[in-house]
Amino acid sequence: MKKINETNKWNPTIYNKHTAFVSQMAFSVVDLLDPKKGERVLDVGCGEGTLAIEIEKRGAKVIGVDTSKEMIEQSKAKGIEAYVCSATDLPYDKEFDAVFSNAVLHWVKDAKSVVQNIAKVLKNGGHFVCEFGGEGNVYYVVSAMQEVFEKHPEFGEFNNPWYFPSVEEYRRVLELEGFRVEYIENIPRPTPMDDIANWLDIFANGVTKHLTKEQFEVFKKECREILKESIYSQEEGWVLDYRRLRVRAVKI
Ligand code: BEZ
Numbered sequence: 001m002k003k004i005n006e007t008n009k010w011n012p013t014i015y016n017k018h019t020a021f022v023s024q025m026a027f028s029v030v031d032l033l034d035p036k037k038g039e040r041v042l043d044v045g046c047g048e049g050t051l052a053i054e055i056e057k058r059g060a061k062v063i064g065v066d067t068s069k070e071m072i073e074q075s076k077a078k079g080i081e082a083y084v085c086s087a088t089d090l091p092y093d094k095e096f097d098a099v100f101s102n103a104v105l106h107w108v109k110d111a112k113s114v115v116q117n118i119a120k121v122l123k124n125g126g127h128f129v130c131e132f133g134g135e136g137n138v139y140y141v142v143s144a145m146q147e148v149f150e151k152h153p154e155f156g157e158f159n160n161p162w163y164f165p166s167v168e169e170y171r172r173v174l175e176l177e178g179f180r181v182e183y184i185e186n187i188p189r190p191t192p193m194d195d196i197a198n199w200l201d202i203f204a205n206g207v208t209k210h211l212t213k214e215q216f217e218v219f220k221k222e223c224r225e226i227l228k229e230s231i232y233s234q235e236e237g238w239v240l241d242y243r244r245l246r247v248r249a250v251k252i
Pocket of ligand 1: 133162
């Protein structure tokens with residue numbers, strides 16, 4: 001991952017240091033994709049290529065796309081054919097047997113446009129398998145951010161940059177764009193993190209990019225204080241309240 005928001009630059013070294021879990025926890029999504037030898041798979045938001053490699057190991061040919069130039073360079077260095085481009089502007093037409101996406105689609109609020117693009121690039125009968133944040137994802141974290149913004153009117157309005165749909169809502173988006181949903185589930189997946197401050201450094205940019213450096217430090221400190229009550233314990237450390245929406249759908 002592989003943020004779709006073009007205004008954000010990822011530093012793969014910092015990203016990989018704190019978030020290796022993003023790919024490691026997603027091998028079961030590759031199982032759901034069940035790639036076959038000779039298939040062509042588009043990996044939307046391929047990031048630094050860990051899952052693309054896993055898919056190629058199973059015999060398929062992967063094309064990776066991501067909005068981050070830095071991530072694409074990392075994917076290419078691992079031997080993946082990869083291009084900088086956005087999920088809402090995929091330059092392909094009915095040429096993939098499957099589209100795969102992990103931990104990316106919650107960055108794009110225009111889900112209809114993403115799903116339309118995915119339908120366009122798939123062959124008839126092709127599969128779309130994805131996992132991303134579902135309804136209730138990082139609920140405590142988003143609530144804490146909101147609380148800190150409310151306490152500091154000088155921070156301006158709180159804008160939630162993420163799309164965490166319910167099962168019903170996403171099923172509707174898929175069906176309206178010509179998919180039959182074979183499987184869809186919202187799964188709790190508590191996710192350990194070394195420190196919530198690092199998570200905020202990496203992921204809160206869409207919420208805090210207009211803050212000064214000093215304001216951002218206040219923001220992090222106060223979020224951390226609030227969240228110590230809900231997602232931190234001495235025994236387990238920081239465990240974020242992730243929920244994954246996991247989907248397999250076929251283009252009809
Ligand atoms: C997620 O993977 O669920 C996620 C990552 C960053 C920000 C929000 C959600």
